[in-house]
Amino acid sequence: MRIQHDALIVGAGGAGLWAAVELAKAGVDAAVLTKLYPTRSHTGAAQGGVCAALGNLEEDHWEWHMYDTIKGGDYLVDQDAAEILAREAIETVVELEHMGLPFNRTAEGKIDQRRFGGHTRNYGEGPVRRSCFAADRTGHMILQTLYQQAIKHGVKFYDEYHVVDLLSEGGDLGDGGRAAGVVAYRIADGSLHTIAAKAVMLATGGFGRMFRITSNAWSLTGDGVALAYRHGIPMQDMEFYQFHPTGIVGIGILLSEAARGEGGILLNGEGERFMERYAPTMKDLAPRDMVSRAIYQEVRAGRGIDGKDFVYLDVRHLGRKVIEEKLPDITDFVRVYQGIEPITEPIPIQPTAHYAMGGIPTDVLARVTRDAAGTVVPGLYAAGETACVSVHGANRLGTNSLVDLLVFGRRAGRQMIEDIKGVGMPSVADDVEEPARAEIEGLRGSTGQESVPRIREKLADVMMDNVGVFRDEAMLLAARTRVQELRARYTRVGVTDKGLVFNTDLLEARELGYLLDCAETTVASALARKESRGAHAREDYPERDDAQFLTHTLATRAVGGPRLTYKPVTITKFEPKPRVY
Amino acid sequence: MQVDLRILRYDPERDDKPHWEAYLVECDPKMDRVLDLLHRVKYEQDGSLTFRRSCAHGVCGSDAMLINGRNRLACKLRVEQLGRRRITVAPLPGLPVIKDLVVDMDGFFDKFKSVQPYLMNDDEVPASGRERLQSPEDRARYDDTTKCILCAACTSSCPSFWAQPAYIGPAAIVNAHRFIFDSRDGGGDERLEFLSDADGVWRCRTIFNCTDACPRGIHITQAILEVSSAIGGRRP
Numbered sequence: 001m002r003i004q005h006d007a008l009i010v011g012a013g014g015a016g017l018w019a020a021v022e023l024a025k026a027g028v029d030a031a032v033l034t035k036l037y038p039t040r041s042h043t044g045a046a047q048g049g050v051c052a053a054l055g056n057l058e059e060d061h062w063e064w065h066m067y068d069t070i071k072g073g074d075y076l077v078d079q080d081a082a083e084i085l086a087r088e089a090i091e092t093v094v095e096l097e098h099m100g101l102p103f104n105r106t107a108e109g110k111i112d113q114r115r116f117g118g119h120t121r122n123y124g125e126g127p128v129r130r131s132c133f134a135a136d137r138t139g140h141m142i143l144q145t146l147y148q149q150a151i152k153h154g155v156k157f158y159d160e161y162h163v164v165d166l167l168s169e170g171g172d173l174g175d176g177g178r179a180a181g182v183v184a185y186r187i188a189d190g191s192l193h194t195i196a197a198k199a200v201m202l203a204t205g206g207f208g209r210m211f212r213i214t215s216n217a218w219s220l221t222g223d224g225v226a227l228a229y230r231h232g233i234p235m236q237d238m239e240f241y242q243f244h245p246t247g248i249v250g251i252g253i254l255l256s257e258a259a260r261g262e263g264g265i266l267l268n269g270e271g272e273r274f275m276e277r278y279a280p281t282m283k284d285l286a287p288r289d290m291v292s293r294a295i296y297q298e299v300r301a302g303r304g305i306d307g308k309d310f311v312y313l314d315v316r317h318l319g320r321k322v323i324e325e326k327l328p329d330i331t332d333f334v335r336v337y338q339g340i341e342p343i344t345e346p347i348p349i350q351p352t353a354h355y356a357m358g359g360i361p362t363d364v365l366a367r368v369t370r371d372a373a374g375t376v377v378p379g380l381y382a383a384g385e386t387a388c389v390s391v392h393g394a395n396r397l398g399t400n401s402l403v404d405l406l407v408f409g410r411r412a413g414r415q416m417i418e419d420i421k422g423v424g425m426p427s428v429a430d431d432v433e434e435p436a437r438a439e440i441e442g443l444r445g446s447t448g449q450e451s452v453p454r455i456r457e458k459l460a461d462v463m464m465d466n467v468g469v470f471r472d473e474a475m476l477l478a479a480r481t482r483v484q485e486l487r488a489r490y491t492r493v494g495v496t497d498k499g500l501v502f503n504t505d506l507l508e509a510r511e512l513g514y515l516l517d518c519a520e521t522t523v524a525s526a527l528a529r530k531e532s533r534g535a536h537a538r539e540d541y542p543e544r545d546d547a548q549f550l551t552h553t554l555a556t557r558a559v560g561g562p563r564l565t566y567k568p569v570t571i572t573k574f575e576p577k578p579r580v581y
Numbered sequence: 582m583q584v585d586l587r588i589l590r591y592d593p594e595r596d597d598k599p600h601w602e603a604y605l606v607e608c609d610p611k612m613d614r615v616l617d618l619l620h621r622v623k624y625e626q627d628g629s630l631t632f633r634r635s636c637a638h639g640v641c642g643s644d645a646m647l648i649n650g651r652n653r654l655a656c657k658l659r660v661e662q663l664g665r666r667r668i669t670v671a672p673l674p675g676l677p678v679i680k681d682l683v684v685d686m687d688g689f690f691d692k693f694k695s696v697q698p699y700l701m702n703d704d705e706v707p708a709s710g711r712e713r714l715q716s717p718e719d720r721a722r723y724d725d726t727t728k729c730i731l732c733a734a735c736t737s738s739c740p741s742f743w744a745q746p747a748y749i750g751p752a753a754i755v756n757a758h759r760f761i762f763d764s765r766d767g768g769g770d771e772r773l774e775f776l777s778d779a780d781g782v783w784r785c786r787t788i789f790n791c792t793d794a795c796p797r798g799i800h801i802t803q804a805i806l807e808v809s810s811a812i813g814g815r816r817p
Contacts, residue, residue: 037686039731040641054711097712100700100765102720102727109714134727140640141727148699159687188679217635250612253638332798333638336657339611453624496628499594502680505628 004425005031005156007416008197010163010182010224012038014139014402015384015409016203017146017155019366022413024153028420031156033184033195035219035507038147038157042205042217043384043405046139047329048258049131050402051119052089056110057129062086064123065130067574069400072118072287073357073393074534075550075576076237076569081364081389083572085400085407092406093132101145103134104326114326115261118287118397118581127261127285131399136256136329142402158195160187162507164436166200166227166380169426174232174370174556179379180426183436187507190500192437196428199416201381202228202360202368203409207518209456209511211353212464215247215254224386226514228360229521233370233377234554234565236388237358238518239526239536242396243469245291247352248337249310255330255349257398260284262326264315266291267346268303274311279581286581289395289535292351296469305348312346319343351469355401356385356518357392357535358525361554361567364389366412367419372554372567379426381416383408390552393569394534443509448492452509455486455493459512462486463519467526472540476527483519484561490516521555524562529553546576582610584660586618588630589671590681599678601669610661615648615670619655619682632682639796642732646682647671652734652794673737675746689733692749696757696775701768719764726759726804728797735791735801741784748784749776751791751801758804761811770815777812785809 007023009016012034023030034041053060065086070077097103097111104112113129121128134141150157161184168177181196204224208216229235245266246255260266265284268274278294279286286294299309315323320343323331334342360382361369366389368380384405391404466479490513497505531545532538550569555562586606591599604622616634623630632655634644639657646655648670649663660668676684707713729752736742736750757776760766776782782805791801 036635036641036643037690037731040635040643042636042641044730045636045638045640091710094710094712098702098706100702100760100763102723102763103712105715105717105720107717109716111712135724137640137728140730144727151694152697152699159690217641218637219635329640336659337638339659451624452628497631499592499629499680501593502631502683504631505623 002194004196005029006197006420007199007201008033008181008195009201009203011203011205011386012157013041013043013203013205013384013405014142014146015405015412016201017150018406018409019201019203019383019413019416020155021146021149021153022410023416024150024155026417028417031158032150033158033161033163033182035160035162035187037159039143041143042220044140044143045217045254046142046402047136047254047256048116048261049114049133049138049399050093050142050406051116051130051399052093052132052403053086053130054090054093054111054113054132056106057113058121060121060128060130062090064121064128065089065119067123068119069391069397070393070574071124071579072397073395074544074579076390076393076533076552078390078570079572079574080570081391084364085391085403088407089403092410096142096145096406099145099149101134101141103132114258115285116398117257117260117285118282120282124281126281131261133258136258136327139402158184161185161193162187162510163223163227164440164510166231167196167428167432168231172232173228173377173380178426179377180428183433185440187502190503192433194428194433196426198420198423198425199379199381201383201412201416202386203382203384204386206356206385207515208353210459210463210515210519212460213247213252214353215244215252216353221511222514222518223511224382225359226517228368229517229557232557233360233368234556235358235521236361236554237390237525237552238521238555239529239553240357240394240534241353241522242288242355242357242535243292243351244288244354245295245351246313246349248333249348249350251337252352253333253337254352254354255313255333255347256327259313259315259327259330262322263318264313267312267314268298269305269307270303274298282581287395287397290581292469293537295351310348310350313349314346315342316344316346353464355396357388357390357394357396359386359388362387362389365415366408367415372565381412383412394536440506443493443495443506444498446494448494450489450492450494452493452495452512455489456512456515459483459486459515459519467523470537470539471526472538473527476523479523480527483516483523487516487520521562524564525553525555528564550576583607584618585667586622587667587669588681591678592629592680608660611659613660614656615658615660615668616644616655618660618668619670631680640730642730645673645732645734647674652738654732654734654796657796673733675737675743676733686733689736689752692753693731693756695749696753696772697768698756698760700760700763700766702765703767713765715764722764723759723762725799726755728799729755729759730797732796734794734796738790738794740788740790741786745780745784747780749780751805754782754805754808755799755801758808761808773808773812773815776808782809782812
């Protein structure tokens with residue numbers, strides 16, 4: 001079936017929904033396509049809050065937020081983008097309140113704020129109350145509020161459609177072409193649909209499912225990122241993947257940094273508050289990369305709990321009222337999934353794969369760019385975790401994922417409104433669905449003996465063990481070989497379900513293909529970056545090397561593996577300095 | 582331990598009607614959730630087993646299903662909590678089945694949308710360019726109903742809904758409650774008028790199935806009663 005819309009957004013998390021609301025409010029014919037129902041999107045799993053320098057409880061300034069973001073990202077952040085992030089955080093949070101978001105309130109009735117990792121007063125003097133929150137379900141409230149607004153403004157939704165290809169005219173997307181729409185697969189009946197659009201936005205979230213222990217939903221398989229890569233768009237800064245320090249042991253479910261923002265602490269097997277040694281000023285509220293490394297180092301030194309590979313998060317001293325009123329959801333998670341009572345017992349935690357700092361390169365107007373010079377791909381936009389603006393650099397600060405998707409989701413919507421003026425509907429050839437059809441029918445009809453779940457497990461194992469919190473050359477070389485082997489095996493996968501109706505077997509096979517692309521670019525980018533910066537910790541190159549590597553990595557698809565080029569970092573206000581907390 | 586997992590299967594391309602299939606699945610009853618069992622069947626025994634899931638920790642609302650006769654999220658129920666070796670899993674009752682454990686949610690979402698689930702407020706935003714004020718007490722008034730994840734466990738557990746599918750159902754009322762009792766919302770009368778319709782709140786028979794089913798612990802029956810009282814309070 002052939003459909004057209006002026007603007008088409010792939011993904012219904014916070015970034016996609018806000019863009020859609022902007023477009024619909026302006027009277028633009030906008031549609032959102034999602035492989036889930038919109039309210040299932042992973043924005044809804046964000047817990048602790050969204051930072052904005054409102055200064056409701058103590059002095060705060062957007063310049064401090066900007067600085068924290070840049071230092072948190074180990075100076076790989078584009079500072080023009082960080083400035084926009086910190087400034088527009090304030091107005092987007094206020095706008096969310098006006099849309100109806102039920103923030104917690106201060107006694108005066110203002111939006112309540114709490115401390116969060118790496119967010120400081122006066123350029124690093126100590127923690128500041130900057131995170132605006134709704135209990136520990138802030139992401140849920142953002143997702144609900146934006147979906148409510150999308151309903152109000154009549155956004156058209158294609159629920160449970162899986163994106164299978166990107167369309168362009170005048171050449172491929174990485175080669176001067178203009179975005180022209182997508183091919184989508186309707187999960188309910190297996191039909192293919194071509195949707196032509198003057199503007200296409202990718203907002204498909206991250207790809208945490210390439211790791212064994214992850215906080216990410218099953219759906220986070222890098223669909224948008226991999227499709228852009230397949231069409232010649234480089235992937236930026238893929239070596240920077242964040243491990244959140246406090247995941248539930250074994251299953252990776254996130255326990256919000258808000259637990260430490262409210263005063264929770266980390267303890268090793270000797271009962272020591274070890275973060276005091278690693279970050280004397282910020283202690284347990286140091287940035288996530290540092291805390292995750294500290295946990296690994298404690299475990300390696302034999303100071304895990306009972307010598308095992310985890311430590312404790314302790315919130316007992318906060319008391320029942322704070323725990324149950326300000327951290328109700330994570331309290332529930334701990335009770336349900338660990339059978340532990342956090343009011344009286346410490347909580348076993350270990351780092352969990354959480355967030356991709358890298359992704360599809362964009363400029364500050366959320367337009368996708370395709371080279372080191374920042375050449376814009378006409379008609380193609382990206383925002384949220386899918387994109388790399390780059391406001392997170394080498395390590396994202398807590399809450400800045402939500403700030404990113406709000407600020408740049410809104411910008412994407414506004415930019416699309418401007419850019420489609422005077423643009424005609426792209427012409428899409430009759431046979432554009434054919435490559436996707438051939439791939440899908442090939443998978444459905446395959447007699448291959450390789451198994452999707454087996455390959456996915458092996459991939460998740462090698463990425464976790466060799467491309468995790470600490471890396472070195474030997475580990476990464478082994479990972480590269482392994483990923484190549486898995487890629488070869490993937491060409492021989494078979495699916496059991498041959499049907500058309502709701503074929504999740506087939507869907508997971510396609511998703512694995514996307515994950516393999518993400519893994520391949522991550523490993524290649526990590527191998528080439530011979531330094532340690534933010535979340536990329538090379539044990540063979542333990543120091544940051546600004547002379548060689550104060551630069552963004554671009555990984556472009558090529559025969560025999562990704563081709564790497566580099567792109568300068570934009571520095572405006574803050575020169576790189578040693579990063580201590 | 583080995584559990585005897587019985588799943589109600591239905592493939593519209595092959596089956597005339599749903600049928601039970603049995604699977605023996607190894608599990609750690611303390612750690613494994615019902616979702617883990619379903620994954621084990623799908624990845625080790627039969628790749629065609631079909632169910633929805635995404636976040637796998639009880640916040641996205643994808644995997645509500647009928648487990649041992651009660652509506653539960655498969656990702657939020659550990660095997661040991663069920664207290665027995667035989668576990669039955671079926672799709673949510675009262676909704677059209679698409680395949681295996683997947684039901685058609687469109688009608689459910691249409692009812693959600695019908696209560697105009699968005700803030701109605703025509704007042705100018707504060708001239709300061711800042712947030713509207715709301716006291717912590719006013720904020721607490723509707724806190725419970727903001728937790729809804731639209732999983733449909735409540736609505737599809739409701740005998741009134743089974744008997745009368747036109748009934749708007751608990752989930753839609755919960756979402757109306759979230760706005761009716763928000764001090765910032767100006768649409769209360771409109772919403773109450775809508776919910777006083779024949780297929781609105783009066784179909785609730787206070788059976789409490791919805792409250793039992795809610796994976797978020799929302800006091801749903803109480804919320805419905807508060808909406809009913811508010812409608813009653815408007816009428817002389």
